[in-house]
Amino acid sequence: MVDRTPHANPAQLYANAEHEYRTWHETVINDPDYPVLHLAPPVGRLNDPNGLFYDKGIYHAFYQYAPTHPEHQVFWRHATSTDLLHWQDDKSAIDPVDWYDKRGCYSGSAFIAPDGTYEFYYTGNVKDENEVRSSYQCLVTSDDECETFVKQHDVNPLIMSQPEGYTAHFRDPKVWEEDGKYYALLGAQHDDLTGAILKYSSDDRRNWTFDGEITFDKPFEQHMGYMWECPAVARMTDTATGQVRDVLIFSPQGMDAAGNRFANLYQCGYVVGELNGTHFTLDSEFIELDAGFEFYAPQPFYNIEGENGEITIGAWCGLSDQDMHPSWENHWLHCLTLPRIFTLTNGRIVQRPADQINDELTLNATEFIDGEVAAIKDQRVFRVSGTVDVSNGPVSLELHDQAGKTMYVTFAEKSVVMDRSGNRYLAAGKTRTADLSAKAERTFDLIVDSSVVEIFIDGGETTFTARCYFNDDSRTLKFTNEFSQDASSQVSDLKFAALQK
Incomplete structure (x- = not known):
């Protein structure tokens, strides 16, 4: 009944x-x-x-x-x-x-x-x-x-x-x-x-x-x-x-x-x-x-x-x-x-x-200063895109706060890895890997909105979505090679946008 x-x-x-x-x-x-x-x-x-x-x-x-x-x-x-x-x-x-x-x-x-x-x-x-x-x-x-x-x-x-x-x-x-x-x-x-x-x-x-x-x-x-x-x-x-x-x-x-x-x-x-x-x-x-x-x-x-x-x-x-x-x-x-x-x-x-993001976060050319994407410094909501040459080895996009490396995305010829080991939420895991068809270059479009990260790789053929809880208000972004050395020379067509405060 x-x-x-x-x-x-x-x-x-x-x-x-x-x-x-x-x-x-x-x-x-x-x-x-x-x-x-x-x-x-x-x-x-x-x-x-x-x-x-x-x-x-x-x-x-x-x-x-x-x-x-x-x-x-x-x-x-x-x-x-x-x-x-x-x-x-x-x-x-x-x-x-x-x-x-x-x-x-x-x-x-x-x-x-x-x-x-x-x-x-x-x-x-x-x-x-x-x-x-x-x-x-x-x-x-x-x-x-x-x-x-x-x-x-x-x-x-x-x-x-x-x-x-x-x-x-x-x-x-x-x-x-x-x-x-x-x-x-x-x-x-x-x-x-x-x-x-x-x-x-x-x-x-x-x-x-x-x-x-x-x-x-x-x-x-x-x-x-x-x-x-x-x-x-x-x-x-x-x-x-x-x-x-x-x-x-x-x-x-x-x-x-x-x-x-x-x-x-x-x-x-x-x-x-x-x-x-x-x-x-x-x-x-x-x-x-x-x-x-x-x-x-x-x-x-x-x-x-x-x-x-x-x-x-x-x-x-x-x-x-x-x-x-x-x-x-x-x-x-x-x-x-x-x-x-x-x-x-x-x-x-x-x-x-959604295409409206291009009006809100309109990408413009930017440059590195001392190996960092200077425009990102301490931004809470931002977007970065570019092309990474991985023909000579993997390159990592690193997001840092004052506590250190919060999250990084490593681009390689046959894979992309997201690692959020340095953030404040690890209960659902630290790393995810996508195995991909071999390419000498990888493109990316990264959007960070407070504690949310979305990245669109190779024109959106692959995406990663994650919560990333930073440890403080500091933000820096840089690229390194597999030996933790500056890899900014392997990044081209670098563009940036930030939400106007």
Whole structure:
């Protein structure tokens, strides 16, 4: 029997959330580790991006929000931006107070109805007194451009339970329209504790039919874990071949490391091929999206489509079960990545930061002084790009504070290594390595925003995302060779930008 008892004390839930905000918000936003250009919570814990969309000149981002962390009460929080870089915190949009979501409003997506109403599809999480989970797929709407949000109690839950053969780890609806019909992908887990993606269809976005599990024409080379989260599919034109291909993005939990790949606790990546109904014909193996430490649950923005089907995505710069960050001393955790543009080229995703970064951090030629990039000195938010000659050996880009070498990125002919051994957060590891095709030169575009580092290598063929907590306010950057000698002569086309204070 379904327990239709709502949250026991919503008033106390709201009061606790408001108390945390009033007590800690000023401390949070004045923390030197708090990013300027990355969306971060006003207090408490942020995780997956949800309901990303664009309409009428405004970018909307929602995210999983736990204001009373470590208490697990998960809301959807709303923020807006006109440029994908400066975000205005709004309010909590979906609250975990009803019988079908009282243990958390989990991830989902946005859709704009034909009449202009904003629709938000999400997973309601419920656990009984024995911690047995139930998952419900639900709907919230806004007919006033996100001034108010209304749960559609007359139709919720849209999907009452998972199909037979799957556990209650059944979540993260991603809804889209194609040829006049509506579809949804959901992450799932088989009864045998392996991951899956399920597809549903609807004529009215209220009544949903289970079409089946996404199947593949051949097995994956590696073990794909015990749960697949946050699925999305995008139809893109390969800029090199002209072929139209489907790109299926998802986040498997429980994958084993394969050499230097899949080194994080949880993974995210994609496959390229063709989706027909529920069958996916593979052109590729599962490809990791980011070689760094913190990158998970990427979601495309709805209602943004660039040339050749380019998509703009936001991702979580964090991972579940890795909350021991220094920022919690000031009562906030995690942020989103900078929005990125994905392009399909030669069967692989190539990434770049959203183009608006070029207006905010406009790169200009700079030079070395005594072996250092002098313009960077003590900047909190900055960007550096260039070309590194690695034909005579590896070259390291080193970020220093007064305590010493905080983080460095080593470019070599067949690899790139990120090492953050000198920063204040090591719980998720010190180093990550990407094994690459041989090149005599490597290009890079490095963005540092307080405690967030993103680097795009070789035009975005490889990326690393990481949290890097500096030890003080000092910042210097230099290049060294494998003998710790000055290697500035091996760097060309050096450019720099800093956020104007």
